[in-house]
Amino acid sequence: MENLVEIRNLKVEATTDAGRRLEIIKGIDLDIAPGEIVALIGESGSGKTTIALTIMGYARPGCRISGGSITVAGKNMVALGERQRAQVRGLEVSYVPQSAAAAFNPSKRIIDQVVEVTRIHRLMPLAQAREKAISLFRALSLPDPEGIGYRYPHQVSGGQLQRLAAAMALIADPKLVIFDEPTTALDVTTQIEVLRAFKAVMKKSGSAGVYVSHDLAVVAQIADRIVVLRGGEVQEVGNTADILSNARHPYTRELLSAFEPKARGASVVAVAESRPLLQVSGLIAGYGPTQADGLPLVRAVQEASLSLERGRNLGIIGESGCGKSTLARSIAGILPASAGKLTLDGRELARSARQRSREQLRELQIVFQHADTSLNPAKSIEEILGRPLKFYHGMKGKARDARIDELLDMVRLPKSLRSRTPAELSGGQKQRVNFARALAAEPKLIVCDEITSALDTVVAAAVIDLLKEMQRELALSYIFISHDLSVVEAICDEIVVMYNGRKVEEITPARSKVPQHPYSQLLFSSVPKLDPGWLDSLERDPELVKTYVHG
Amino acid sequence: MRTYVLGLIANRLGSSALTLLIVSFAVFFATAMLPGDTATILLGQAATPEAVAGLRAAMHLDEPAFLRFARWLVGLLHGDLGTSYVNNVPVADLIGTRFVNTMRLAGITTFFAVPLSLALGITAAMFRGSVYDRVVTVLTIGIISVPEFMIATSAVLLFSVYLKWLPALSFASDATSFAQVLKIYAMPVITLTFVVSAQMIRMTRAAVIDTINTPYVEAAILKGASRWRAVLLHALPNAVGPIANAIALSLSYLVGGVIIVETIFNYPGIAKLMVDGVSTRDLPLIQSCAIIFCVGYLTLITFADIVAILANPRVR
Incomplete structure (x- = not known):
């Protein structure tokens, strides 16, 4: 099958404050098949977000794509002009940011921001777009799907905002959704609900996904394939199960070892008095x-x-x-x-x-x-x-x-x-x-x-x-x-x-x-x-969740 | 939520009223402290002590200062600005037409300066670092650094002396046709626009750049929005508060700070009237003008603050 995304020898250059040029992505190759969810994993500075954004033909201020090609559904994003790139953004590739709290415009109602993609690309009448948004809110198990959109971003919780951001990304039925550390800012008890909602809608929509994260355990729940990055270079690529069970690269093993339970050991200091x-x-x-x-x-x-x-x-x-x-x-x-x-x-x-x-x-x-x-x-x-x-x-x-x-x-x-x-x-x-x-x-x-x-x-x-x-x-x-x-x-x-x-x-x-x-x-x-089946098999008492989880 | 906003606005209006009271206090006592005795000055050096004492009693100058302040304040609240010492005309009559002239000049300047500054500030922010941005920045900083009498006199030199397009003096009452109005106002308006715009351009640019660098503007671009859409629909609404304040601060200059421009073009405005009042020691006139400047300033600033409150959905 034809790949949805083909990245060949991608290079991104950053200009430092001192004016020095620095290569932060050093020639990356990456393929994403339609419907596949690929995780980009690595620590901060490994270039995972930068790579994900280049798929939309976007580089943050101070950075620029300096070489290679990125083909999305047959179009080379590097060669396109700004206006043609804007045609792809939101429509074919969409983005769920790390902090939805910051990525929602504080002065506009949520629903207006969710349906904005359909307004920009003139996809459907406003009423139809709103209906679609509400059905997405429902699919993402948001409370009060009819009313929640009419609030302002500061009036809903962080976990809800993150799901609303997913609705914003999915409204135009994109072929690829980029999730940029979407649950990192959330509490663990809230994270589960959000991850489950993401997994369900992605399965239903059949879109491909790029999931950027530093957390192997979270990635294990949602990704088909894992790409381990460090310093702007690919260290290891493999199916989720393979990476988790027999990682070959030492860096991957180092990441995995952070999950091994470490014993505190007996109290080391001999205590004379127990005051x-x-x-x-x-x-x-x-x-x-x-x-x-x-x-x-x-x-x-x-x-x-x-x-x-x-x-x-x-x-x-x-x-x-x-x-x-x-x-x-x-x-x-x-x-x-x-x-x-x-x-x-x-x-x-x-x-x-x-x-x-x-x-x-x-x-x-x-x-x-x-x-x-x-x-x-x-x-x-x-x-x-x-x-x-x-x-x-x-x-x-x-x-x-x-x-x-x-x-x-x-x-x-x-x-x-x-x-x-x-x-x-x-x-x-x-x-x-x-x-x-x-x-x-x-x-x-x-x-x-x-x-x-x-x-x-x-x-x-x-x-x-x-x-x-x-x-x-x-x-x-x-x-x-x-x-x-x-x-x-x-x-x-x-x-x-x-x-x-x-x-x-x-x-x-x-x-x-x-x-x-x-x-x-x-x-x-x-x-x-780390077990990929953990999220699906986890059972939580709904009463308990209702009492204690407010995300 | 609504009552909360009304509370905020009421609070803001209340503090403006308090500021005004404090300023009127300061204005009254500052003018009262001017050296020399008003009655002596009015009657001249040849006046007999009896005549001076009589005039002092008639003008309530022998009463304690605080009582005079209270009397003056009550008069102000009733719209009575007092009577000019110099020509015995109610101050309100003296100020009347002059005030209209000043407001007209301020209004015309605002009409040109605000849209111009917003357009230049926003576009400079959008194309930050480009040649266009640098040109705008250099020009605005250059204009901020040049004193306004320099701009005004250069304008007179160029347009009136060499080119002979425009009259050097602006007597507002001479205007009978639209073309004449244009001629009369052209130079003062151009000079004032230069003076007030520079600050507004800088502040607008800074406020918009602040909001352009936010994740929600990036999110809008990643939704496929054009640069114009991202800036006008996403960045600008969040910059309204600081921009409104910058505009109010600049425009407040048009009420009280236009003295140099009014003098150079001999424009019959209120600032010039006040300066005349100072030279003739006409206390009621000076006090009234000072209070009018203060009211103008406070109105603009309060209005900007209320706009900022209403523009913020967090408190709305």
Whole structure:
């Protein structure tokens, strides 16, 4: 059978800010048969989105297709003019973006944006297009299919928007749909509904698909064939089952190994006294004006109580909006709690960081998710690490220089990075500097707020290994906050599950791996597995889903 | 939701009213602090102390300043702008025709400047980095940097002195035919358009570029929309707020800041009237003009803010 898409020796060039030209796609060949779903997988910067967009004859600003050919249904997209390319876009090839929340125009009603493709290409009368949109909404199991389109994007949830974006892509019955990480921004429990909806409509429509993702387990559920990319080159191509069971390329195996369960191992630090290091009781924190009862209007954390022993790690997991980051911020005193008691190492902590002693500030450090925004872009790494050394330890001159080298060494960064600014480092390196800054204070407890979430799987695994190693050497404890169960399991002795501002359950994986609370069960069962049949065989109690899933 | 928007708008109007009150306070006391005694100035140096005291009592100048402020404010609210010290005519009569002249000049300038600036700003944003964009940028920055008296006098030199196409002075009352109106207004309008457009072009370009770089404009292009459609239908509606504010800021200049243009072309507008008032120490006239400028400015800015509120579906 004739291929729908044939990419031959595709090259894409990017121009850097300095005006230097850089080849980011280095000669790719790819075929897609009609009705086939091909996954492009790789870490950030591997070129997967760039390749997917070239199929529409589109390169982001600063990039250009510099060589090769892309044939879509007999037309060479590279050779076409802008107007002819626009004829293909939306009509024959359509696009589901990574963040539907950003890709919907905030000032227009959803239905107008969904049917816009039919208006641009003059396919059908408006009334007919609206009817078709509503039938797509129904097929994507969206609630209130007649009414949902008449809302504005900010009035529907993230999971619904992502499905609405799929409806927008499917309205003209395209031959090929490009999904660009369509579920990455969603919670795991929501992701399942969205994936199921995508799978169902794609099967029904018979369209071919390109599914761009960094998550092998998600891809395993939906793709027929997997293309593994790295640095703008194809590493390995194969049927989904083959790639999963006998990957030949070492990089693919590295990606796969991120899914192998890693044992936390016994608690490494010999604990002399079992006095708790941190105790939190009845903590309430939130936002908005203070009410008559002295509590904030929006209570993001409601009466949370935790206890963490020295040398052990506590994981806090939950989905977006469950209050886990607010809890971290009020433990650190950045957002002072409205009620509750905090004790660190036997001494009571003031709720606000401003009222804590310098020693108490030193003992409890926090590391944020985005190293990009938490490292001052105008300072060199040396200055960033030197500041806490001076502030907490009064270090100066040679002693400080030596300590900075030591810290860089600890987090496995070369000393040559000292004089660079954060912008000159990679994501993983920045997160290491971020972590080294917390280590510089020589704390007893580090609160890690989603520190691996913005990193690629392989890089994240290395950061987790570093955390474990630091713990062995420095007798640290961590509070590790994440939405990613596998990361938390890899490092924590205790896991607290949060839902809607409350702690629903505390699990000790060493003793029992099975959660008791229905929400924890739902959450744990929603984490995608590498088995391609996982999504189809997964059964969820509809009552439970109704209660807890609001995507 | 609707009540929320009305609340926002009411809030905005309320803060404008408060600003106006504070400004009127400042205007009154600033003019009251001008050196010299009004009665002495009006009567001249030869006046007897009794005559000065009598005039002071008649003009309520012997009362505490705050009481005079209250009296003046109540008068303003009733539409009574006071009586000119100099020629004993109600200030409202003095301002009347002048105000109409200024508004006419502002209106004609707006009519040309706003569409021109929007068109140049939006197209420069669409073709960012192109030769066209660079030419527009260089020209607008050049015009921002040249003082307006320079533009105005150059225009007089070129059109009136060398080419002799247009009259150097603009007496608005002389106009009897449409051609004459065109001749009279051409130079002031061109000069003012230059002055106010540059800022609007820059701000419009920046606001549109901000929204062009969003994922939803990329999504529109990937739906097959042409560049025009993506910019006009997707980027522009989201840039309305900042653009409205930029326009209001530039246009507010047309009410109070036109003094140089009015002087050079001898155009009988309100800004020139105010300057005359300052030289003759005609306090009621100065105060009234200042309040009118402030009302004009606040009306424009408040209007722009309300447009921005209504353009945002998140609050609508």
